[in-house]
Amino acid sequence: xxxxxxxxxxxxxxxxxxLLGTSIGLALRQEGIDVQLSDVHDxxxxxxxxxxxxxxxxxxxxQLVVVAVPPDQVxxxxxxxxxxxxxxxxxxxxxxxxxxxxxxxxVSKAQLERYVxxxxxxxxxxxxxxAASAALFDGRPWALTPHPHSAPAAIDLVTxxxxxxxxxxxxxxxxxxxxAVARTSHLPHLLAALVAGRLTDAPxxxxxxxxxxxxxxxxxxxxxxxxxxxxxxxNAVALTDLLREVRDDxxxxxxxxxxxxxxxxxxxxxxxxxxxxxxxxKHGGPAQAISALFVAVPDHPGELARLxxxxxxxxxxxxxxxxxxxxxxxxxxxxxxVASERVDFLxxxxxxxxxxxxx
Amino acid sequence: xxxxxxxxxxxxxxxxxxLLGTSIGLALRQEGIDVQLSDVHDxxxxxxxxxxxxxxxxxxxxQLVVVAVPPDQVxxxxxxxxxxxxxxxxxxxxxxxxxxxxxxxxVSKAQLERYVxxxxxxxxxxxxxxAASAALFDGRPWALTPHPHSAPAAIDLVTxxxxxxxxxxxxxxxxxxxxAVARTSHLPHLLAALVAGRLTDAPxxxxxxxxxxxxxxxxxxxxxxxxxxxxxxxNAVALTDLLREVRDDxxxxxxxxxxxxxxxxxxxxxxxxxxxxxxxxKHGGPAQAISALFVAVPDHPGELARLxxxxxxxxxxxxxxxxxxxxxxxxxxxxxxVASERVDFLxxxxxxxxxxxxx
Numbered sequence: 001x002x003x004x005x006x007x008x009x010x011x012x013x014x015x016x017x018x019l020l021g022t023s024i025g026l027a028l029r030q031e032g033i034d035v036q037l038s039d040v041h042d043x044x045x046x047x048x049x050x051x052x053x054x055x056x057x058x059x060x061x062x063q064l065v066v067v068a069v070p071p072d073q074v075x076x077x078x079x080x081x082x083x084x085x086x087x088x089x090x091x092x093x094x095x096x097x098x099x100x101x102x103x104x105x106x107v108s109k110a111q112l113e114r115y116v117x118x119x120x121x122x123x124x125x126x127x128x129x130x131a132a133s134a135a136l137f138d139g140r141p142w143a144l145t146p147h148p149h150s151a152p153a154a155i156d157l158v159t160x161x162x163x164x165x166x167x168x169x170x171x172x173x174x175x176x177x178x179x180a181v182a183r184t185s186h187l188p189h190l191l192a193a194l195v196a197g198r199l200t201d202a203p204x205x206x207x208x209x210x211x212x213x214x215x216x217x218x219x220x221x222x223x224x225x226x227x228x229x230x231x232x233x234x235n236a237v238a239l240t241d242l243l244r245e246v247r248d249d250x251x252x253x254x255x256x257x258x259x260x261x262x263x264x265x266x267x268x269x270x271x272x273x274x275x276x277x278x279x280x281x282k283h284g285g286p287a288q289a290i291s292a293l294f295v296a297v298p299d300h301p302g303e304l305a306r307l308x309x310x311x312x313x314x315x316x317x318x319x320x321x322x323x324x325x326x327x328x329x330x331x332x333x334x335x336x337x338v339a340s341e342r343v344d345f346l347x348x349x350x351x352x353x354x355x356x357x358x359x
Numbered sequence: 360x361x362x363x364x365x366x367x368x369x370x371x372x373x374x375x376x377x378l379l380g381t382s383i384g385l386a387l388r389q390e391g392i393d394v395q396l397s398d399v400h401d402x403x404x405x406x407x408x409x410x411x412x413x414x415x416x417x418x419x420x421x422q423l424v425v426v427a428v429p430p431d432q433v434x435x436x437x438x439x440x441x442x443x444x445x446x447x448x449x450x451x452x453x454x455x456x457x458x459x460x461x462x463x464x465x466v467s468k469a470q471l472e473r474y475v476x477x478x479x480x481x482x483x484x485x486x487x488x489x490a491a492s493a494a495l496f497d498g499r500p501w502a503l504t505p506h507p508h509s510a511p512a513a514i515d516l517v518t519x520x521x522x523x524x525x526x527x528x529x530x531x532x533x534x535x536x537x538x539a540v541a542r543t544s545h546l547p548h549l550l551a552a553l554v555a556g557r558l559t560d561a562p563x564x565x566x567x568x569x570x571x572x573x574x575x576x577x578x579x580x581x582x583x584x585x586x587x588x589x590x591x592x593x594n595a596v597a598l599t600d601l602l603r604e605v606r607d608d609x610x611x612x613x614x615x616x617x618x619x620x621x622x623x624x625x626x627x628x629x630x631x632x633x634x635x636x637x638x639x640x641k642h643g644g645p646a647q648a649i650s651a652l653f654v655a656v657p658d659h660p661g662e663l664a665r666l667x668x669x670x671x672x673x674x675x676x677x678x679x680x681x682x683x684x685x686x687x688x689x690x691x692x693x694x695x696x697v698a699s700e701r702v703d704f705l706x707x708x709x710x711x712x713x714x715x716x717x718x
Contacts, residue, residue, distance in 0.1 A: 121570050133717030135655045135692070141567050170567055180565035183557055188576040191550050193631025194608055198542055198601065200633045206539035208500050208529055210638045211480050213579040217547040220572040222635040225628035229621055236616050242557065243613045249553055250609060254602045257595050262588055269584035272552025274559045276581040279569045296494045302671030304680070308664035318663055321680055333494070358492030 008160040010034040013062035013087075015077050017048035020092045020120065021068030022132035025053030027165040030134050036062065048129040064157055067091035071230035075102035082111040090118045090158045094181065095234035096145040096174035109149060116158040117145035117174060119181070120167055127224065135166070142167035145174045175238075182238035187246065189220055189228060190239075196221040290319055291343035293336045296356040307334060307355065314349040316342045367519040369393040372421035372446075374436050376407035379451045379479065380427030381491035384412030386524040389493050395421065407488040423516055426450035430589035434461035441470040449477045449517045453540065454593035455504040455533035468508060475517040476504035476533060478540070479526055486583065494525070501526035504533040534597075541597035546605065548579055548587060549598075555580040649678055650702040652695045655715040666693060666714065673708040675701045 010033040014021045017039040025035045025048060035054025039045045045056050065081040067074060067089065074093040081089045082103070093099060096117045104112055120142040142162035146155045162169040172180065196218040199207070232239060249268070256264035297303050311318055320337035338346055347357050369392040373380045376398040384394045384407060394413025398404045404415050424440040426433060426448065433452040440448045441462070452458060455476045463471055479501040501521035505514045521528040531539065555577040558566070591598060608627075615623035656662050670677055679696035697705055706716050 121568055123570075131718055133653065133715075135715055135717070138655070138692075143568060170564075176565070177568075180561065180568045183561050183565065184569045184573050187557060188554050188573045190612065190627075191554050192572075192576050193628050193634075194605060194612070195547050195550050196632070196634030197608065197627065197630035198546060198605065198634065199637045200630055201604075202539065202542050202637065204637075205529075206535070207543065207637055207639055209480055209502060209536075209539045210543045211482075213551075214543050214547045215638060216575045216578050217551050218631070218635050218638065219575050221628075221631035223628075223632075225625050225632060228628050229624045232616060232624055233619050233621055236619055240613065240617045243609070243616060245560075246553060246557065247606070247609050247613060249556065250602070250606050253549065253553070254599065254606060257591060257602060258599045260592050260595055262592055265588045265591055266584050268549075268556065269552050269580075269582075269587050271556035271559055272577070272580035273555070273582075273584060275552075275555030275557065276577050278558045278561065278563075278566055279574060279577065280566055294492065296492075296497065302668075304677055305664065305667035305669075305671035308667045310664075312662075312664035321663070333497075356492070356494055358495070359490050 008033065008157055008164060009063060011036055011060055011062045012054075012161075013038065013057055013065045013081075014054060015039075015065060015067045015081065016069035016073075017044045017053065017129050018068060018070075019123065019127050019129070019131045019136070021066065022048040022051065022053045022129040023122075023134065023136040024066055024068065024092070024161075024165060026051065026132055026134035027137065028161075029054060031164050033164075036060065044129050048132070051129060051132065053129070053132065061085055062087045064161060065089045066161070067093075070227060071095060071099075071234045075099040075106075078103045078115060079106050082107050082114060087114070088154045088157045089115045090161065092118055092120055093234075094119060094185070094231045096143075096172075096177045097237075098234045100145075100147055100174050104147075112147070113149050113151040114154050115147075116150045116154045117147075117177075118158055118162065119143040119145070119177065120162070120165070122167070127227070137162075138166040140167050141170050143177050144169050144171045145177045146171065147174060178235050178238045182235055182242050186232060186235055186239055187242050189223065190232070190243070191246070192218050192221040290337050291340040292359070293338065293343055293347050293350075294358050295334045295336060295350060297334045304334065307350075310350060310353050310355070311336065311346065314346060316346040316349075367392065367516055367523060368422060370395055370419055370421045371413075371520075372397065372416055372424045372440075373413060374398075374424060374426045374440065375428035375432075376403045376412065376488050377427060377429075378482065378486050378488070378490045378495070380425065381407040381410065381412045381488040382481075382493065382495040383425055383427065383451070383520075383524060385410065385491055385493035386496065387520075388413060390523050392523075395419065403488050407491070410488060410491065412488070412491065420444055421446045423520065424448045425520070426452075428452075429586060430454060430458075430593045434458040434465075437462045437474060438465050441466050441473060446473070447513045447516045448474045449520065451477055451479055452593075453478060453544070453590045455502075455531075455536045456596075457593045459504075459506055459533050463506075471506070472508050472510040473513050474506075475509045475513045476506075476536075477517055477521065478502040478504070478536065479521070479524070481526070486586070496521075497525040499526050500529050502536050503528050503530045504536045505530065506533060537594050537597045541594055541601050545591060545594055545598055546601050548582065549591070549602070550605070551577050551580040649696050650699040651718070652697065652702055652706050652709075653717050654693045654695060654709060656693045663693065666709075669709060669712050669714070670695065670705065673705060675705040675708075 013036045014025050017037050028035050036057040037045045037048050037054045038057040067077040069077050120137050122136045122140045159169045322335040372395045373384050376396050387394050395416040396404045396407050396413045397416040426436040428436050433450050479496050481495045481499045518528045677695050681694040
């Protein structure tokens with residue numbers, strides 16, 4: 001990191017040493033920046049500093065304060081940081097408009113200039129400092145949500161924070177951000193919970209007919225209800241609009257299914273296909289043609305390694321890999337995702353090495 | 360396979376040489392059984408027989424006819440097979456009640472005794488004979504749906520078919536089966552399509568905020584709309600009931616989000632968590648305590664193999680593996696799922712081999 005006008009040199013104070021706060025501390029410490037840690041739970045600070053994420057907060061002015069607390073506490077901590085110091089302040093909360101409005105009602109315009117919201121698109125199904133990693137943000141988008149009064153120097157410094165953590169900064173207005181994540185994150189979470197919730201009514205023996213599809217659809221519904229309630233409540237405005245649209249879609253679908261209106265059902269499903277294509281990357285963004293190859297792999301230690309070693313020898317880069325492994329099954333099916341132009345070669349080469357494959 | 364009263368000795372006629380029919384042919388040919396193939400498309404028969412799934416159908420009475428055609432054609436093909444021969448007849452369609460009723464209206468009771476429905480829980484996002492594999496059914500549940508008039512010998516023979524294909528036979532009434540898959544397969548598909556469909560309204564730049572969650576939730580929505588429309592239409596009765604419950608859930612959720620009713624939102628999310636636990640296997644059935652370990656892996660051919668080789672050397676069996684690989688990112692995060700009692704050992708051992716890990 002060269003020294004330039006908006007260099008992040010520290011000290012940085014991290015308020016809240018959970019998964020995100022501790023991971024930011026770890027990433028900044030790798031850059032040699034002085035990181036001060038605070039948390040309502042002393043134990044979390046001890047763990048985070050023990051992991052090397054910084055030292056317990058001292059009474060030293062911070063160049064930057066990073067608020068990394070649960071959604072319900074974000075506005076109060078941003079306000080406290082703006083009032084208590086002259087440093088730049090950012091946060092890493094999942095929702096941006098409501099805390100900005102709450103903070104704006106409580107601080108002066110001059111104080112508000114020092115605040116720029118942020119939201120790194122990284123997480124884990126685990127939480128707390130022990131789940132933290134300096135690599136958590138590597139290559140991930142980090143949404144920056146400056147407001148009209150954010151000072152350019154504040155925007156630059158928070159952008160530098162995202163970069164130092166290895167993330168890719170992308171700028172949105174707070175409202176845009178909240179509408180985007182309502183659609184790409186909060187709505188999927190709620191509908192995954194809806195599908196999963198309906199499973200609780202099923203007789204246990206029906207559940208044996210669960211395949212990979214329902215597992216994938218419901219995976220995120222296992223997330224912490226307390227945390228997700230706060231996110232959803234904070235983004236209620238954007239979500240309410242979207243949920244109304246979903247209810248209208250569902251009413252149309254219900255009517256079409258009930259009446260056997262085949263073309264309406266196909267239209268609904270076609271729209272779903274179009275949506276999967278709209279997701280960048282894995283699901284078929286136009287720039288990336290990928291194909292799947294299935295390989296039968298015995299369920300012993302080392303067999304998967306042998307497969308991947310063979311794929312490596314063959315020289316084909318595996319973009320994604322999924323193991324479809326039902327309990328009690330002696331052979332797992334491994335789905336390898338590779339560039340489409342390489343899949344024929346990979347299949348032939350693996351078959352030549354006695355793997356059983358299919359497309 | 361020993362010779363016993365209900366041995367499946369063939370010939371077996373497979374009607375419809377798509378993914379399932381061809382895979383059944385391949386599995387039976389491995390057992391040395393004479394398999395005759397037919398399809399409305401001659402080209403499919405040529406491909407399937409070229410792959411070794413059997414020979415083009417001759418005018419020889421079949422011991423068993425397996426109907427493996429799209430949902431809309433299932434009833435007519437079952438009827439035709441029952442009328443044309445004295446063999447046992449089964450099918451592999453995703454829905455069981457409607458075709459049974461349709462067939463029952465068109466054949467005699469004596470003919471109907473020779474029919475037993477089936478539904479192997481196996482598939483692929485690809486279709487057609489080229490996607491087929493003798494291993495497709497290995498260890499998968501294969502639902503058998505005898506009706507009250509099914510002859511015991513017919514039930515035994517179709518059970519034998521499932522076993523010879525490597526599957527695990529499980530018996531349901533046709534109605535039970537249809538209600539089970541409405542919940543575990545068809546509803547998840549429709550709600551995945553609903554979430555995905557809402558993405559088509561998003562400005563393209565919002566989609567950069569898509570994470571792994573929305574990818575997982577929407578993956579199955581990429582399936583063939585024409586095929587799924589037939590499945591959904593055939594299972595309209597069970598699905599209509601379920602979609603009404605979902606609409607009621609959604610109305611309650613919408614009201615709770617709109618009014619900020621936190622405890623109602625938590626209750627909804629808690630129910631989702633309970634549903635994920637109800638899925639056997641990966642998602643935490645009580646018998647299987649698993650944990651995840653994340654490892655940073657450079658995006659080069661062979662690096663993933665090196666990781667798995669190390670895991671194999673360490674002697675820990677990897678139950679599941681997921682690569683979280685965003686485009687343009689130099690380092691992928693690999694999530695290894697292993698037995699919980701092994702995860703500490705795996706983490707220490709991988710760190711000792713210079714891998715960067717986190718939990």
